[in-house]
Amino acid sequence: MADEPLVLGIETSCDETGVGIVRGTTLLADAIASSVDEHARFGGVVPEVASRAHLEAMVPTIDRALKEAGVSAKDLDGIAVTAGPGLAGALLVGVSAAKTYAYALGKPLYGVNHLASHICVDQLEHGPLPEPTMALLVSGGHSSLLLSSDITSDVRPMGATIDDAAGEAFDKIARVLNLGFPGGPVIDRYAREGDPGAIAFPRGLTGPRDPAYDFSFSGLKTAVARWIEAKRAAGEEVPVRDVAASFQEAVVDVLTRKAVRACKDEGVDHLMIGGGVAANSRLRALAQERCEKGGIRLRVPRPKLCTDNGAMVAALGAEMVARGRAASGWDLSADSSLPVTDPHVPAPGHSRDHAHDNGRAHDHDHVHEAAKDNLYS
Amino acid sequence: MLLLALDTATPAVTVALHDGTDVIASSSQVDSRRHGELLLPAVDRLLAEAGRALDAVTAIVVGVGPGPYTGLRVGLMTADTFGLALGVPVHGLCTLDGLAYASDLEGPFVVATDARRKEVYWARYDDSRTRVTEPAVDRPADIADRVAGLPAVGAGALLYPDTFPHVHEPEHVSAAALASLAAERLAAGADLPAPRPLYLRRPDAQVPKNYKVVTPK
Ligand SMILES: [Zn+2]
Numbered sequence: 376m377a378d379e380p381l382v383l384g385i386e387t388s389c390d391e392t393g394v395g396i397v398r399g400t401t402l403l404a405d406a407i408a409s410s411v412d413e414h415a416r417f418g419g420v421v422p423e424v425a426s427r428a429h430l431e432a433m434v435p436t437i438d439r440a441l442k443e444a445g446v447s448a449k450d451l452d453g454i455a456v457t458a459g460p461g462l463a464g465a466l467l468v469g470v471s472a473a474k475t476y477a478y479a480l481g482k483p484l485y486g487v488n489h490l491a492s493h494i495c496v497d498q499l500e501h502g503p504l505p506e507p508t509m510a511l512l513v514s515g516g517h518s519s520l521l522l523s524s525d526i527t528s529d530v531r532p533m534g535a536t537i538d539d540a541a542g543e544a545f546d547k548i549a550r551v552l553n554l555g556f557p558g559g560p561v562i563d564r565y566a567r568e569g570d571p572g573a574i575a576f577p578r579g580l581t582g583p584r585d586p587a588y589d590f591s592f593s594g595l596k597t598a599v600a601r602w603i604e605a606k607r608a609a610g611e612e613v614p615v616r617d618v619a620a621s622f623q624e625a626v627v628d629v630l631t632r633k634a635v636r637a638c639k640d641e642g643v644d645h646l647m648i649g650g651g652v653a654a655n656s657r658l659r660a661l662a663q664e665r666c667e668k669g670g671i672r673l674r675v676p677r678p679k680l681c682t683d684n685g686a687m688v689a690a691l692g693a694e695m696v697a698r699g700r701a702a703s704g705w706d707l708s709a710d711s712s713l714p715v716t717d718p719h720v721p722a723p724g725h726s727r728d729h730a731h732d733n734g735r736a737h738d739h740d741h742v743h744e745a746a747k748d749n750l751y752s
Numbered sequence: 753m754l755l756l757a758l759d760t761a762t763p764a765v766t767v768a769l770h771d772g773t774d775v776i777a778s779s780s781q782v783d784s785r786r787h788g789e790l791l792l793p794a795v796d797r798l799l800a801e802a803g804r805a806l807d808a809v810t811a812i813v814v815g816v817g818p819g820p821y822t823g824l825r826v827g828l829m830t831a832d833t834f835g836l837a838l839g840v841p842v843h844g845l846c847t848l849d850g851l852a853y854a855s856d857l858e859g860p861f862v863v864a865t866d867a868r869r870k871e872v873y874w875a876r877y878d879d880s881r882t883r884v885t886e887p888a889v890d891r892p893a894d895i896a897d898r899v900a901g902l903p904a905v906g907a908g909a910l911l912y913p914d915t916f917p918h919v920h921e922p923e924h925v926s927a928a929a930l931a932s933l934a935a936e937r938l939a940a941g942a943d944l945p946a947p948r949p950l951y952l953r954r955p956d957a958q959v960p961k962n963y964k965v966v967t968p969k
Binding site: 479 | 792793829837956
């Protein structure tokens, strides 16, 4: 449909410089420049390295996206950008570019929430999001269970990790096993040849009195590291495949169990899974199995749309345009700890939507780096 | 000709328009933590005050630092993106050169800005248009003998009176000075540097040691 909004989205919350272009719920371009190789030797994302790479990659990536989509910048209906949460310095590069681009082209600007974008991207794969949708977001930066009745205005946190993100646990166990960074894909690969039942690793926060939808992966990480060290101390060979499979099973067992339970408790018949860990083959398989058993429709975008990208930002921006949400101001700031309950950052003076007529601006510090430690360390 | 100049490499968020003859509008706000929020509204006000449309701009001039990275990148990313969207060239200029130019000093002097971590970004000049050393980042005490007896310009000099006892205006760079310097150089047929950041330090990054042993001893 030609009258659906044509939106360009920019994502720089971590180490991927992403520029995507969508028309409504149709993906036209998904250009990515990643600095992951520059971080590999550090075993994790180095914020300053990421920020420098974003600055260099931005203009070429915008060019590439426009070419890929075969559209002209002047035909865009809006520019969307991740305003947060994420690494403050990295976000600021994307926000600066998006603001300037929108201003120079005379288009509205939409500063949007990274987590809501991870959910909204599924529209590009499976069509409009069912309302409500339960979403499990799992990556190196986040592990959250979110319930949304309208992705542009109502995202409610059901649960989240109380310590490490799921993807972080993968990275750390890969490091203990000397498998390199990032850990997700390599653990997945080794786990395919291992026995997931070989070692009984703990399932965090699954006791009867534990919070039903929160996650904890720190205890699991420690248990796996101890098990490996004990093997090494005894001079025995570490069964890498079995460790990978058993560790992975412990993670995806808890994730899928809690997500399915949340769907049932809330009477939601759709579950979407997003974030980099959604690329994990065992997570997909187990979620499919448990959703089928529970009568829940599972929606998981293709892996390239699960990891951080600009298309997801464009997808949410297009939805903002379609639903007539207020645009952001030219003084939009990067907000490293933007709450998940703010799907976008409207210009001051606008109420965020008709349902919550409070137009509240949260008053915490705009550029502090504290949040990066719990998001991306 | 209409140059849009901007700089975010010092605590100042500074913008100016230059028509090839004169600075026709300029503004500066000092707030080292809000470059990202302040810059674009400042450009918007600047154009409105000057009564010029953005598409009349023929080139962008941006201070490339050295300066604290997070703020510095705001100016550079904004300049790059204006260049992309307007299809106009983007020129870089060393931020210290802007300070030197605005000082109007005749003899040799030094420009120093705050590099945080008890260091300064600095360079030596023979006069307000002629830089004679590459921009560098150092502890003031370590360069005391190289700047001894020279007047100094910039907020970095104000911070360390032991090393820089004779401080001259201005404290922060102004885009008006950068624009004038750029216009002068362009008129003389000179090439201006590419708009790439002068970081002068490697990124802070520690290679994690081998994984922490968690088994109790
Ligand atoms: Zn993400």
